[in-house]
Amino acid sequence: MNKIVVKDRLGKNYNLPANPGSTIMEIIRDAGLDIEAACGGCCACATCHIYVDNEWLSKLNPKDEDEESMLDQAFEIKENSRLGCQIEFDEDLNGIIVELAPD
């Protein structure tokens, strides 16, 4: 079974089962963790802001202009800031470690 590892805002780690084709946001949301994802995943808000573990960053498709623009509406942006809805899970990302950004 594929999985992702999500650290919540209290620092607790969760192993979440992950299916290829789902986005990281969907996996986190469907597991019931606190990710707002107000727009539902069409890259029109910034409420699925996450930090991706540096070791995994290079395995991701780079941010496009749309995602970079939406991140302008998020806070506490870091080098490893991404929007969860813009990362589609596939088997290469099995075990990826991400952290929920502050509300």
Next chain:
Amino acid sequence: MEDKTDVLIVGAGPVALFAIFELGLLNIKCHLVDNLDKPGGQCSELYPEKPIYDIPARVMITGQELTDELMKQAKPFEPIFHLGQQVEKILKKNEKEWLIETSNGKTIIAKCIVIAAGAGSFVPRKPPIEGIENYENKNVFYSIKDKSIFKNKTVLIAGGGDSALDWTNELSNIADVKLIHRRKEFRAAPDSVNKMLELENKNRVNFILGQLTKIKKGKAKPIEVHFTHDNKINKIEIDYLLPFFGLKMELGPIANWGLNLNQNLIEVDTEKFETSTPSIFSIGDINYYPGKLKLILSGFHEAALMAQACFKYCYPDKKNIFRYTTSSKDLHKKLGIK
């Protein structure tokens, strides 16, 4: 003065706009209340330029085009919009009517209420800086009503979208304006961006790279804000801070109306899309029923069935005879077709 109508619609997004049409075909008049200053909801506010591909018979339509078309379709029914305010309270006026109060003090009496509020109302996204609420509406503003207060003051505008850029350009005429953003790229109309860069070249606007981290009382000026860039902390004293980080959605007062909720969504039946309270309906993204899909398409269907049920409350003594818009002379008249 109280307004009186048949149906009060909470929200003015695409599903609310189509509800005007479906209700109108049944001679039911509506008023709409929305927190935004224009109709269209998320389509107009969040993604006016983005394409939508799953509206039947429209291979592609943008959020704004969809809003514009729905407004045209609703026009014959003369809906009344109360924009820039939200419904605060609903009270049972008598057996057959509701009394609705908005945040602007407007009172509306209606036979039915239709909640088509999407993901809730849009409110400014506030930077998560400790203690910022102590300065709100004094030295920190999320929207501007009276720009004259900024005259000859030091104003720090934060953000990289249209609001941030437009106000930077506008206020540079009367104030000492600084713009802070995390990168020197902007998600705003190219004309506004060019104008800002031009003003910066002329030293009329001071651009700062960084992210806000702290706010406290200042010494020489009312507030001191801290910001970081490349892990370095900088400080600046200013008169006003104007954060423009877009809008977010909140359920707001709807949560207090005594309706059965399911994780912040309003439970409805799938025959009438009525809530746990008779004569209050809910359609679109904000409702919940088994199998619910949050699609504009589903909201349109819900609006049509809701209208049939509203008819019974609005015209209890009349029988509704179902007609097609294609052939009914009566419906053509309502639509203004000769």
